[in-house]
Amino acid sequence: MKRRSSLLLVASSVGLAVLLIALPATTARRPRYGGTLRVEIGAAVSSLAPAVATSNADKSAARDAIESLIYDLRGPDDAFSGAGAFHVTAFEAGKRVVLAATEDYRLGRPFVDSIEIAMGRSAQDRIVDLELNKTDFAEVPAEDARKASERGVRVSRSKPDELLALVFSGGTEPERGKPVDARVREALALSIDRAAIVSFILQKEGEAAGGLLPQWSSGTAFLFSTAADPTHAKELSAQIVPSPKIVLGYDFGDALEQAVAERIAVNAREAGITVTTRGTPGFPGVLAPLDERIWKRSAGTVDAVLVRVSMPSRNPAETLEDFASLLGITTSMNAYYVAPSSSAEEIYNREREIVSTHRVIPLVWLPRVYGLSARVRNWTPPGPGESWPLAEVWLDGPVEAVSDEGKK
DSSP states (O other): OHHHHHHHHHHHHHHHHHHHHHSOOOOSOOOOOOOEEEEEOSSOOOOOOTTSOBSSHHHHHHHHHHHTTBSOEEOTTSOEEOOOSEEEEEEETTTEEEEEEOTTOTTOOOSSSEEEEEOSOOHHHHHHHHHTTSOSEEEEOGGGHHHHHHTTOEEEEOOSOEEEEEEEOOSOSTTOOSOOOHHHHHHHHHHOOHHHIIIIISTTOSEEOSSSSOHHHHSOGGGSOOOOOHHHHHHHHHTSSSOOEEEEEEETTOHHHHHHHHHHHHHHHHTTOEEEEEEEOOOOBSSSOTHHHHHHHHTTOOSEEEEEEEOSOSOHHHHHHHHHHHHTOOOTTTTSOOOTTOOHHHHHHHHHHHHTTOSEEEEEEEOOEEEEOTTEESOOOOOTTOOOOTTSOEEOOOOOOOTTTTOO
C-alpha cells in the first residue's frame, strides 16, 4: 500500500511538471499607461501652420513627423485637421513642443500621457543624452549608429529606405548650359567606390546602391552592379577632349554629403576626371521636382548634386515613379507609366532605362536609425512613408538595455 501511494505521488508530480511546461510563459510585461515620452530632434521647426513654408528638407520632414502625431492642426480656413492621437499644449518656435494624449481618440487613448519634443539638438547632443538617459527617443544619423551602440545606446533600424544619389543637370534647367557628356557621366559612375563609402564613411550602416530600388523592395537590385571599375572609367575619360571637369554640389549643412562628395572627387581623379566639390544651400521643404530646386539653389554653379530621397511607399512601382518624377529623369519609357500592380519584369525594365541614362547615379541605401531609452516598450521602426508610431509605445521601469536592436 505504501509503495502504491509513492507511485501515485510520483505520477502526480510528473503530471504537474508536464502541465507547468505546457503553460505559456508569464514573463512579458503588461502595457501601462502614463508618463512623458522625451524626444529630441535635430531640426528647429519654426511653425506647425500648414501655410508656413519650411526652409529645408530636414525641417519639412521634422514638421511632417510632428504633424502625424497631432489632430488639432488649424488650416487657413480655421478648420482643424489631422489624424494623430495627441494635441498641442505648448509650442516654442524652434525650441520645444509639448503634446498631450487625446482621451477620446477614435482608435483608443495612447499609452503615454504626453510627449515633450526638444528641437535643434545636434547629433552629438542627442547621442550623449541617450547615453545619460536624459531622453527616450531620438533620431541618430546612420553614420553615427555604430558609435552610439558602442557607447551603450539602444539602437533600432528601419529597412534601408533612403537613397543617396548623384544627379546631373539635364541642361534644360534655369541657369544651366550644355549638359555633361554621357560618356563622362558613365565614367564617373564606374569610378565611384560604393563599398568604401559604406564601409568607411557609413561605418557599414547601409547598402551599396546600383539601382533606384533596394533589394528588399524590388527583389532585382542585385541585377544592378555596384562594383567600381576604375580601369574602364579611365579608358572612357581618356577618349574625351578636353579632359572632363565637373562641379559637384552638396548640402553644406550635411556632413555625410560632404564626406561622400569628397570621396567621389578622389575616385574621379584616379579615373582622369576632375571633380570640384562645392557646398550649397539645402533644399527648401516643398513638394516640387528636384529639378526646380537643385539648380535654383546652386545658381548655375554646379553640374551635379548629391541628393537624399526617401521611399514614399513599400510598393516598388510607386517608389520608382515617384523618384523618376522627383529627380526629373526623362527617358524613352516615360510615356509608359508603371502601375502599382506592375510585374517585377516591368518594374526592372523601367528602372534599368532610367539608370542607363546616368543622369542619376545611385550610391547607397540608408536605414533610418533611432536611439531608444531602456524604458521604451512596443517600438517598431516605421516603414517607407510611415511616421513615428509613438502612440503605440509605452514606458516601463529601468531594465537592461538592448544595445543593438535590429542589427543583422
